[in-house]
Amino acid sequence: MAELTVAGLRVVHEVARQGSFSGAATVLGYTQSAVSRQVAATEAAVGTELFERLPRGVRPTAAGEVVVRRAGRVLGEIDGTLEEVAGVRDRFAGRLVVSAFPTAAAVLLPRAIARVRARHPDLRVDLQEAATPLQLRRLRAGRVEVAVVAVGEGLPDQDLDGLRAEPLRIPRGSGVAVGRDHRLADSDVVDVAELAGETWIVGTGAAGEPQFGPWPGLADPHVGHEVRHWATRFGLVAAGLGITLVPGLAADSVPRDVRWLPVRDPAGPPDRSLLAVTAAHPSNAAAALVRAIREDAARMA
Missing domain, CATH: 3.40.190.10 (Periplasmic binding protein-like II)
Known part of the structure; x- marks a missing residue:
């Protein structure tokens, strides 16, 4: 019976990151045929296909997403072990x-x-x-x-x-922040259609460039305020003056009087x-x- 190997998991993880067998081969220093063999061996070990072939590149299947996620943790532990041992030897x-x-x-x-x-x-x-x-x-x-x-x-x-x-x-995609008294605040997830007609608090960079605007794809979104700092954006949201797009990275940093909600969007979150x-x-x-x-x-x- 075929077994999972560290080499196979590393190859599968890299193929998912690069979106292609050739890209993974370049990063890992393998031939493309060697990458294909490692992927095939890993698929044999788990008993199902891990990648869907696209016109340009590949993407993980549902099973592939599981293996890629778990492989990331396993490889992180292995790399961390090697690094820690090396650190003891040569800090x-x-x-x-x-x-x-x-x-x-x-x-x-x-x-x-x-x-x-x-x-x-x-x-x-x-x-x-x-x-x-x-x-x-x-x-x-x-x-x-x-x-x-x-x-x-x-x-x-x-x-x-x-x-x-x-x-x-980052597995968690973008969402929106709403005030605790907002009509959507009790939702577990928001459909993108429910964002129509909302007032948006959007961000700007140090030079005034736009950052984190309204949710992409909305028709004629209304912008209520443009501010630079997250604290100000969240303050305006908490006061009920609008909602704001928040990347999944920042979801845990919203204040208590604001709620972060994932958005269900067939077009996908901002790329x-x-x-x-x-x-x-x-x-x-x-x-x-x-x-x-x-x-x-x-x-x-």
């Missing part, structure tokens, strides 16, 4: 600078930094908050080693040429991704922090 020391946009800096980075510091107490990790363009400029200038950025729908294109970008999978970006050849300390960030992101269900 990281010195200074590591990481930057992130404010939401990630507040929610995702602290736990990852704490875990890395626990393993490497002689390593000083400095956290900076900055918008994505500034983060990438600092990264290219060598002033930052790890940058956590957001890319995708409604966000400016970013130049990542020559950098290493690690996708961060955005989080990336942990480093130089093409990151230091061991930077690579360890990226692994910790990736593990914490995967736990946000």
